[in-house]
Amino acid sequence: MKAIDAHILHSLSRPRGLPESALAAARRNSWKSPTVDEADRSHRQALSHDQLIDWALAEYRACDRQSVVDAFLQGIESNHPAQRAAFSAYAIMTHLRPHAYASMFGPSMPCTVCGSRHIVEFDLEPILAGRWTGAIIAREPVMLAAYLQRHNHSPIGVPGDYGIRQFCAILDLIDASEPDETPSRLFRRLRRLPGLRLSIEEARLLLDTLGYAGILQTAQHPGFLYRYTDYLTPRKSRSSEWGYPVDFWKGSDGVNVDALANWFAAYPLIANWRSRRGRRSEGAEALS
Secondary structure (H helix, E strand, O other): OOOOHHHHHOOOOOOHHHHHHHHHHHHHHHOOOOOHHHHHHHOOOEEEEHHHHHHHHHHHOOOOOOHHHHHHHHHHHHHHHHHHHHHHHHHHHHHOOOOOOOOOOOOOOOOOOOOOOOOEEEOOOHHHHHHHHOOOOOOOHHHHHHHHHHHOOOOOOOOOOOHHHHHHHHHHHOOOOOOOOOOHHHHHHHOOOOOOOOOOOHHHHHHHHHHHHOOOOOOOOOOOOOOOOOOOOOOOOOOOOOOOOOOHHHHHHHHHHHHHHHOOOOOOOHHOOOOOOOOHHHHHHHHO
């Protein structure tokens, strides 16, 4: 049986599944849920697998794709991780379709398609606190729905020139990778990029996000922009904590400029970015 994605091993129904740094950041920034009364904020709720799928799909359909990209770039510009968070959820939802709960091990175990249990008890506070890491922490529908719902109720502006150029600087950093570069080595270089202030968790999840979006992928392991990958995703090693598919990325895979142009068409400086190697990434060539 395939190894289970490490991110999903953290149960969303338990606050300990979220980094304390995310909870602390949420408290400092005093976020408020648009759908939960203050008196009920700490109350647990319960929804079935099918209800959660319906909720996630409804929020995805209500989402303006461009606003998700705009918010991501604003988050890069302002070093504001919560603004970047919806991009990861939206990318993963791209090809998720309605489906019935299916588990080989009974209703107490995760659905083999999406990772949700048959009945999920949850508290929105620790789930939404995860936004302060900059991306989803687990690919379960309850987190995808909550992130997109918060985005749909948040004002979104237009990113400035600095955010656009800073993202291009990230692409240049990736492009400078040696052929045998791994996500772990790239992660250490990313944290040293001038002007980009990322915690350890934020840097890791930013690379995960680029993987979900198909920007960092391989020919054998494409991102969610191209297809939905079930909950039981392969992993490069048993100890890996990287998300799928960036877990399999190497420097020789480069940046998938097709996915880049797909997401950032409204920003020519990003959409027209090209590798200094003078070629498309191997992953892009195999998928075209």
